[in-house]
Amino acid sequence: MSGHANDSLNEHRDGHATDHTCGHLEIERAWLLRGEPAMPASRWSIQIEQGYLLGDGGLLRGARLRRAVDPAGAVHCTMTRKSGKGLVRQEHERTLDAGSFEELWPHTSGRRLRKVRHVVPHGSLKWEIDGFIGLDLWLAEVELPSVDTVVEPPPWLAPWILREVTEDPRYRNSALALRGLPQ
Template sequence: VRIEQGWIPGQALRERLRRRTAPDGTVSCWRTVKLGPAAARVEVEEIAPPALFGAMWELTRPARVLKDRYVVPHGAHTWEIDVFLDRDLVLAEVELGDVTEAVTLPPWLAPYLERDVTGDPAYFNATLARPAE
């Protein structure tokens, strides 16, 4: 899935816009606000009609991310592998049942893992965002 994300500038609140293009060409647009610490945050998300998304997208020009996401089920979890298209970076993410659940790496992922960046603000998508070209 191709993912384009952008953030509307703000101090206390930064709204994220996301456009997902599936391999079959289906496009969906979303607006999201996240609150709280990375390990246990609350997300408020809604579908954005294409006209609204288009009108707001220009506001995100200073902070955008472009990546391809691969979704890989493994056991009781689903791993999301994000390949960033504007830099040499690949991130793997899994959502756990709660913050105390231990992460068990799948055998197909373990050899490629360099380090755990959970909670490292340098790897938050909003931090990785760059101005659009």
């Protein structure tokens, strides 16, 4: 990343262009699907584009920029850093204003993806079904309150599951943005 981009990223880290910061443990399981499942009418959809900034140690030490458009048409821009691997990861997310997002977005060139996320409430959990634009790929994810939470895929989803990919780094969004579909 250029010196200018590092300066911009440092400015964002210092909070000058953000209005909200949060960090938490993300406990999430993910499954590869054989296609787009028929989802209940209770779902809502979000249009997402995200790109990855390179850090000093490469992509894994960088940050994700995301612009999401919710069902009401509101645009939400964030910068997120994740660490760890597999089921439990540390996540730090900041809200960005549109100008800050646009300033950083060009530095993600070649490391981007677009997807439609369908959010489906089921019991106490929210299932996220991601369809990746330009890739023949569908993933299901569910964030859990603890590592001990027993997960039973909903009846409408279970027939579409090929296998769990929680521990497979090839199916992380950052890997998909950089390398495309796993071979």
